[in-house]
Amino acid sequence: MNELSFPARVARAKALLEEAAEHDDIPAEQMVYLQEAIEFLDRLEDSFRDGRAYE
Incomplete structure (x- = not known):
């Protein structure tokens, strides 16, 4: 199992x-x-910072 978040x-x-x-x-x-x-992953990373996505 992957231990990374x-x-x-x-x-x-x-x-x-x-x-x-x-x-x-x-x-x-x-x-x-x-x-x-890459652009999609950029937006996904931004959503983590903005609190819109779950870890």
Whole structure:
């Protein structure tokens, strides 16, 4: 079982996506999906800070 809190797992996932997005050999369509996923995780992280989401 994962011992990290949900917000910590979201932060880790976002960091991995940001790292993947740094590669130049990603097709444009996949880059769009990566950017959308990163933006979604940004909003999710903001909801933790605003108290709108559960841990």
